[in-house]
Amino acid sequence: MRVDPSYVTNLVGSLDDAQASQQQLTAELSSGVSITSLSQNPVASGENVLLLNQIQQDDSFTQSTNLVTGQLQVADSTLGSVVSQLTQAISLATQANNGTQNPSDVKSIASQISGILDEVQSLANTSYQGQYIFSGGQTSTTPFATSTASSPAVTGYNGDTDVNYLVTPNGQKIQLNVPGSQIFLGNGSNNVFGALNALIADYSSGTVDTTKAVSDTTALSTSLGYVSQQRVTIDNSIGQVTAAGDAVTSAQTQLTSAQTNLMQADVGQVSTQLSLSETQQTALEDVIAQLESQSNSLFSKLQ
Amino acid sequence: MGTVNVAFSIMTQALEANQAALNIVANNVANANTPGYTTESPNFQQSQPLQIGGVSYGDGVTETGATSARDRVLTERLNQQQQTASSTSARLTALNTVQALFTPDSGSSAGQAGDISSDLTGFFNSFSSLEENPANNSMREEVLSSASTLAADVSNAAAGLNSQRSAIDQEASGVTGQVNSLTSAISQLNLQIQSTSPDSDAGTLEDQRQQDLSQLSQLIGVNQITTENNGISVTTTAGQPLVSEGQNFQLTTGSVNGVTHFFVSGADITSQLAGGGGQLGGYLTARDQDLPAVLGSLDQLAYSVSTQVNSLNNAGTDLAGDNGNAGDIFSAPPGLASGNAAGSAAAMSVVMTDPNHIAAAGTGMGTGDNSNATAMAALGNKAIVNGSTPTDYYANLVSQLGAEVSNVQTENTAASASVTQLQTQNNALSSVNLNDEASAMSNFERSYQAASQVFTMLNTIIASVLNLGSQATVS
Numbered sequence: 001m002r003v004d005p006s007y008v009t010n011l012v013g014s015l016d017d018a019q020a021s022q023q024q025l026t027a028e029l030s031s032g033v034s035i036t037s038l039s040q041n042p043v044a045s046g047e048n049v050l051l052l053n054q055i056q057q058d059d060s061f062t063q064s065t066n067l068v069t070g071q072l073q074v075a076d077s078t079l080g081s082v083v084s085q086l087t088q089a090i091s092l093a094t095q096a097n098n099g100t101q102n103p104s105d106v107k108s109i110a111s112q113i114s115g116i117l118d119e120v121q122s123l124a125n126t127s128y129q130g131q132y133i134f135s136g137g138q139t140s141t142t143p144f145a146t147s148t149a150s151s152p153a154v155t156g157y158n159g160d161t162d163v164n165y166l167v168t169p170n171g172q173k174i175q176l177n178v179p180g181s182q183i184f185l186g187n188g189s190n191n192v193f194g195a196l197n198a199l200i201a202d203y204s205s206g207t208v209d210t211t212k213a214v215s216d217t218t219a220l221s222t223s224l225g226y227v228s229q230q231r232v233t234i235d236n237s238i239g240q241v242t243a244a245g246d247a248v249t250s251a252q253t254q255l256t257s258a259q260t261n262l263m264q265a266d267v268g269q270v271s272t273q274l275s276l277s278e279t280q281q282t283a284l285e286d287v288i289a290q291l292e293s294q295s296n297s298l299f300s301k302l303q
Numbered sequence: 304m305g306t307v308n309v310a311f312s313i314m315t316q317a318l319e320a321n322q323a324a325l326n327i328v329a330n331n332v333a334n335a336n337t338p339g340y341t342t343e344s345p346n347f348q349q350s351q352p353l354q355i356g357g358v359s360y361g362d363g364v365t366e367t368g369a370t371s372a373r374d375r376v377l378t379e380r381l382n383q384q385q386q387t388a389s390s391t392s393a394r395l396t397a398l399n400t401v402q403a404l405f406t407p408d409s410g411s412s413a414g415q416a417g418d419i420s421s422d423l424t425g426f427f428n429s430f431s432s433l434e435e436n437p438a439n440n441s442m443r444e445e446v447l448s449s450a451s452t453l454a455a456d457v458s459n460a461a462a463g464l465n466s467q468r469s470a471i472d473q474e475a476s477g478v479t480g481q482v483n484s485l486t487s488a489i490s491q492l493n494l495q496i497q498s499t500s501p502d503s504d505a506g507t508l509e510d511q512r513q514q515d516l517s518q519l520s521q522l523i524g525v526n527q528i529t530t531e532n533n534g535i536s537v538t539t540t541a542g543q544p545l546v547s548e549g550q551n552f553q554l555t556t557g558s559v560n561g562v563t564h565f566f567v568s569g570a571d572i573t574s575q576l577a578g579g580g581g582q583l584g585g586y587l588t589a590r591d592q593d594l595p596a597v598l599g600s601l602d603q604l605a606y607s608v609s610t611q612v613n614s615l616n617n618a619g620t621d622l623a624g625d626n627g628n629a630g631d632i633f634s635a636p637p638g639l640a641s642g643n644a645a646g647s648a649a650a651m652s653v654v655m656t657d658p659n660h661i662a663a664a665g666t667g668m669g670t671g672d673n674s675n676a677t678a679m680a681a682l683g684n685k686a687i688v689n690g691s692t693p694t695d696y697y698a699n700l701v702s703q704l705g706a707e708v709s710n711v712q713t714e715n716t717a718a719s720a721s722v723t724q725l726q727t728q729n730n731a732l733s734s735v736n737l738n739d740e741a742s743a744m745s746n747f748e749r750s751y752q753a754a755s756q757v758f759t760m761l762n763t764i765i766a767s768v769l770n771l772g773s774q775a776t777v778s
Contacts (some may be wrong), residue, residue, distance in 0.1 A: 003731050004727040005735070007727075007732055010727070033407075035407050036406070038405055038407060038704055038705030039398075039402060039705050039708035039709040039712055043702060046698040046701050046702030048408070049408075050695070050698050052420060052424070053424045056421065060424075060432060060713050061429035061431065063432070064432055064434075071436070131439075136669060136672075137671045138671060139671025140438065140670055140671065154339075162671070164672060166434050176434075299737055299738070299741045301743065
């Protein structure tokens with residue numbers, strides 16, 4: 001049987017292959033990544049795109065939650081201050097209504113409640129990072145202003161009833177704000193500013209129409225209860241954001257570990273392959289060297 | 304005495320025949336490394352016997368020339384496999400360059416440069432961030448900057464694909480010159496072979512012709528047909544003649560719609576060449592099928608994202624108070640009027656310069672509203688590109704490209720292995736084996752020595768006869 005006399009060339013081809021495989025394995029070891037081109041594992045490459053998309057969405061949401069929590073906490077603590085101011089106003093009004101105060105005390109109470117009104121209005125006009133937090137969608141407009149043209153004075157709302165939501169990566173919608181009209185004007189029936197303005201008008205003359213003043217005080221109490229209810233919405237949102245943030249962080253951890261498993265080189269496995277490939281290369285080199293050193297042609301035997 | 308003279312004549316022929324055989328061995332050894340050389344072996348032929356008085360006497364040997372050890376079926380098979388191997392190899396080279404544009408992103412941190420999938424996520428995430436604080440200027444800037452990154456990476460990838468396409472186009476048209484010089488050489492060899500050895504193997508000329516055919520097979524897909532008087536006609540795989548005996552038909556090129564097309568005798572054979580094999584077939588498959596497919600997907604992605612984002616931005620209220628006319632974020636795709644996505648990726652850019660024109664608020668809402676930003680962020684998870692979300696579509700593009708490259712790689716490995724196998728078979732038959740040559744040389748040398756010895760003996764015999772038994776004048 002005749003054989004291909006240029007078999008050493010084929011061996012050199014195998015040597016090239018072994019070296020190429022070592023190059024690939026060394027690249028995997030040094031970069032720590034097992035898939036350096038799409039064709040190495042097309043399915044994993046596609047999967048990697050989807051995993052990274054989710055991881056990055058989660059990453060971005062985690063950053064968002066910090067900022068959103070800050071804003072919600074400002075709203076919450078603002079409403080906390082409002083509640084304590086209103087509680088104080090109610091106690092002042094109750095004091096004025098008990099019939100034991102002289103006119104100058106009543107006037108002084110009127111002026112104190114007026115101070116509380118200013119304070120509550122200023123709280124209602126709180127802004128976070130330059131945006132009013134109780135003006136609905138009109139975040140660049142000061143939501144509340146009091147006009148003293150009539151008596152009792154009227155505190156008007158310049159915002160709107162827009163509610164913003166934050167959508168989590170799972171699609172859950174979390175309420176980010178409660179419009180000022182809902183908190184402070186109680187959609188008409190639980191009007192904080194209306195009750196305060198009425199009380200100021202009730203006491204400013206020094207004489208008290210007890211029936212009306214008691215009714216206005218009751219209205220303020222009801223409004224206070226309504227403000228507290230609205231504060232619960234904000235508190236709920238803080239809880240939801242924190243829970244969503246935690247859930248997303250734990251999902252992100254799992255996704256990251258899945259992505260790492262998918263893309264990262266298994267150092268042990270790659271090292272073993274590299275060592276095998278090196279052994280193969282040494283063997284091939286030995287074979288080639290031996291074939292070359294042996295005079296593998298009959299010509300060398302001819303005398 | 305006639306008999307001794309005949310013996311002389313027989314030995315002379317034997318010396319000549321062995322010398323001729325030694326020449327053939329020498330030629331084989333000399334050409335051991337010549338590409339395309341086919342090993343030759345001497346043909347010894349017994350001379351016509353003499354009839355003397357009804358008895359037949361052998362009349363020596365003649366050497367009638369060398370025969371090349373050639374299997375034309377095997378070489379043709381080798382050429383065909385070579386065409387597949389060259390075609391897949393050229394296509395693989397092109398596809399490897401393409402997939403380098405879409406290297407998998409290994410990092411898990413957001414926004415690594417150059418990766419379109421991260422860019423897409425980053426862009427839609429910037430709208431999610433804008434949800435928290437729709438009037439925030441730095442978040443608005445972030446939207447525009449992530450849009451610029453996305454547009455730049457998409458248009459760079461498209462530009463990369465286009466420049467690869469034109470590089471392949473040039474490579475392909477460069478092949479024409481080599482094809483023409485080979486077909487011209489084959490037609491010349493056809494004429495020479497037809498005149499010198501119309502009925503038998505033409506030896507060295509045939510070696511050259513086979514070598515040219517083998518080179519031609521690396522460049523272009525061909526079929527060969529043996530014609531009368533030992534000629535060969537060559538056609539492309541689809542049947543257009545390139546060589547017809549002594550005539551060759553030039554492959555010419557011309558630019559059609561910005562790409563090189565190939566013509567033979569005035570007929571455009573570009574599409575037939577693409578599937579035909581050889582380097583040219585591989586280049587044309589890559590140029591006309593593989594690259595346009597990737598570019599088409601990228602165009603579709605750019606077109607859908609640009610138009611959807613633009614139309615939503617024009618359906619909201621921006622910070623400057625524009626209601627329903629905030630303007631485009633991305634440049635309008637070139638084929639917008641006709642709904643044609645072609646060219647969208649290369650042309651993708653951000654036209655908005657003022658972040659205040661990002662319409663985060665819904666139509667008619669205050670500027671602090673975030674409903675439109677929420678809607679734009681939701682586009683990232685909405686089936687807006689041919690029924691898939693942008694990320695799914697991109698993931699699919701990546702998997703398909705990877706699978707395509709992997710397929711071609713497998714085809715190429717198989718074709719190369721088959722070529723190696725056929726090459727080994729062909730080498731075993733046709734290449735010069737120095738061991739065989741050494742043994743043949745010893746053999747012929749011994750025969751030559753034997754013939755010389757016989758000649759010397761005959762000389763002694765004749766001397767004895769001439770001196771009639773006495774040691775005298777003739778030695």
